[in-house]
Amino acid sequence: MTTSPERPRSHLFYQSRRRRPLLDQARGVYLWDVDGKRYLDGSSGAMVCNIGHSNERVLEAMRRQMEKATFGYRLHFENEAAEKLAEKTAQLAPSGMERAFFVSGGSEAVESGIKLARQYALAKGEALRWKVISRFPSYHGATLGALAVTGYTPMTAPFEAMMRPMPKIPAPRAYLDGLDPDDPATGAHYAEMLERRIVEEGPETVLAFIVEPVGGASTGALVPPAGYMRAVREICTKYGVLLIHDEVMSGGGRTGKFFAGEHWNVDPDILVVSKGFAAGYAPLGAMLAQDHIVDAVLDDGGFIHGYTYAGNPLACAAGLAVIEEIENQGMMANAAKIGALLKERLKGLMNRFPFIGDVRGEGLLLAFELVSDRVTMTPFPASLGLHDKLVEIAYSKGLIIYSRRTRGGYEGDHFLVCPPMIATEAHVDEIMETLTDSLAGLEAEIGPLLDRSA
Ligand code: PLP
Numbered sequence: 001m002t003t004s005p006e007r008p009r010s011h012l013f014y015q016s017r018r019r020r021p022l023l024d025q026a027r028g029v030y031l032w033d034v035d036g037k038r039y040l041d042g043s044s045g046a047m048v049c050n051i052g053h054s055n056e057r058v059l060e061a062m063r064r065q066m067e068k069a070t071f072g073y074r075l076h077f078e079n080e081a082a083e084k085l086a087e088k089t090a091q092l093a094p095s096g097m098e099r100a101f102f103v104s105g106g107s108e109a110v111e112s113g114i115k116l117a118r119q120y121a122l123a124k125g126e127a128l129r130w131k132v133i134s135r136f137p138s139y140h141g142a143t144l145g146a147l148a149v150t151g152y153t154p155m156t157a158p159f160e161a162m163m164r165p166m167p168k169i170p171a172p173r174a175y176l177d178g179l180d181p182d183d184p185a186t187g188a189h190y191a192e193m194l195e196r197r198i199v200e201e202g203p204e205t206v207l208a209f210i211v212e213p214v215g216g217a218s219t220g221a222l223v224p225p226a227g228y229m230r231a232v233r234e235i236c237t238k239y240g241v242l243l244i245h246d247e248v249m250s251g252g253g254r255t256g257k258f259f260a261g262e263h264w265n266v267d268p269d270i271l272v273v274s275k276g277f278a279a280g281y282a283p284l285g286a287m288l289a290q291d292h293i294v295d296a297v298l299d300d301g302g303f304i305h306g307y308t309y310a311g312n313p314l315a316c317a318a319g320l321a322v323i324e325e326i327e328n329q330g331m332m333a334n335a336a337k338i339g340a341l342l343k344e345r346l347k348g349l350m351n352r353f354p355f356i357g358d359v360r361g362e363g364l365l366l367a368f369e370l371v372s373d374r375v376t377m378t379p380f381p382a383s384l385g386l387h388d389k390l391v392e393i394a395y396s397k398g399l400i401i402y403s404r405r406t407r408g409g410y411e412g413d414h415f416l417v418c419p420p421m422i423a424t425e426a427h428v429d430e431i432m433e434t435l436t437d438s439l440a441g442l443e444a445e446i447g448p449l450l451d452r453s454a
Pocket of ligand 1: 105106107108110139140141142212216217246247248249274275
């Protein structure tokens with residue numbers, strides 16, 4: 001499947017020696033390899049291809065832009081695609097968030113947000129503020145600045161010596177702590193951890209708090225408990241700490257709203273988005289900020305930051321066409337409807353497979369977690385490598401899902417099931433059929449272990 005011996009040695013390398021089939025083409029929710037095998041994209045790549053593959057209207061918009069200009073350096077020219085995308089983004093963004101800075105991906109967007117926050121503090125004469133509090137677990141990107149605020153030990157550990165330590169507070173994983181996520185006291189309990197940490201660190205030293213409104217791969221689609229997002233907003237305001245929403249994965253409509261923060265009616269100071277923003281058609285991300293923040297920084301000598309590809313016209317044309325498709329085809333409503341159906345069906349799997357401990361998420365940002373004991377929420381040992389095994393079984397059957405093993409503190413295996421927003425009920429049936437088969441295959445391997453713990 002993944003390592004046909006006749007394949008020539010590759011000069012490319014990524015994380016490991018694992019080989020994958022060569023991609024031939026992708027249409028809608030499916031991809032085909034060069035041997036003609038079809039895969040249902042049950043994770044939209046890495047929660048990226050939100051509008052499905054090879055959308056003709058997006059391709060046409062990109063063709064039109066390519067024929068005009070594929071690149072114009074931002075310090076030499078303004079470009080219409082970037083201007084229009086910024087205007088569209090401002091319409092969709094939380095109130096007061098009228099300005100956009102375009103980049104090529106999520107890590108760049110996070111770096112840009114942190115650096116804008118720091119420059120804003122300097123512009124206000126608050127040079128002591130540099131600490132960015134984040135949560136554990138969390139993922140905010142692979143570059144050293146974004147990694148410093150990431151709470152995911154396997155990716156951060158080798159680089160600790162090269163990064164300034166940033167404070168972390170626990171993510172509100174109520175399902176593990178035996179708390180009711182619908183009880184506002186639960187949200188208050190976790191939000192108090194932020195307030196305590198700000199006070200401990202010295203509020204005058206705290207620059208920002210960065211949070212994924214609906215968690216991504218690190219927490220497995222963690223939805224915050226009742227009252228949490230609002231309480232966090234109030235605490236940040238109280239201490240002059242900037243609130244950064246990392247919507248790299250949750251933004252772009254997948255949760256049923258264009259930005260997930262809308263579910264709680266909370267306006268951040270800075271917001272970053274990527275992945276679904278251009279839905280895989282071009283490398284694109286954005287950092288959005290409240291007007292007064294941008295103005296203060298620009299008036300104080302300018303934003304000391306930039307990337308060569310920032311505001312690339314081709315990427316921006318793709319992003320604009322993607323947003324138009326999301327709006328014109330009613331994809332957010334579909335994500336909410338199909339997401340609710342898929343979540344119910346995933347919950348139904350808990351009756352058949354006792355080792356599924358939790359199903360969670362919002363819209364089509366969904367995940368389930370495996371446990372060896374549902375009452376104590378005890379995870380399986382890491383040595384079993386279940387997060388990898390189930391993905392491989394499903395892959396061999398033509399279904400792509402995405403998994404992570406959370407490390408540090410609580411360890412566990414979770415799986416994201418996040419098909420494109422164009423998924424239909426028939427696609428849900430197909431996902432469920434292959435997933436059920438795959439879980440049965442996994443059960444055949446882990447069954448004895450479950451018996452022992454019973
Ligand atoms: N922030 C979040 C919430 C993410 O999920 C990711 C990527 O998975 C990133 C930031 C980094 O984005 P990128 O991989 O595009 O650099």
